[in-house]
Amino acid sequence: MAQEGNLTGPRPSSSPAVASAHPRPNGDPLDWIEGRWVLEILLCLNLRERRFSDLKAAIPRVSANVLTDRLRALENAGLVERHSLPPPSASKVYRLADPANGLRPALEALANWRAQGLGAARPGHITAVGPSPAS
DSSP states (O other): OOOOOOSSSOOOOOOOTTOOOOOOSSSSSGGGOSSHHHHHHHHHOOOOOOEEHHHHHHTTTTTTHHHHHHHHHHTTTTSSEEEEETTTTTTTEEEEGGGGGGGGGHHHHHHHHHOOOSSOOOOOOOOOOOOHHHO
């Protein structure tokens, strides 16, 4: 049986989306964005930076542990960065990192395609698209 994200058969679990140590990935950049929930996270962050709780609310079917794992893998791949907000909020927010800017047109196209396919928005799905935030 093929593993998720791979239709040709099992692969070693060196993918950043499933590797527990999250080394910076080598090879094909498409490997950096494979795995369940990764595209949802990237779609959310393409719209704007978000706190962990905002991401969790936007993707309600993902568990907190899996969301944390995927965010760490995306950080290690250099596609997502985490930074602290100044007081009084003093919380961490996630945003797409500069190397992910090349993904923005593709993410916007996927969000538009999804919105057309869904028709009326369904709860828990990111369908709003707009211009990319200025970098």
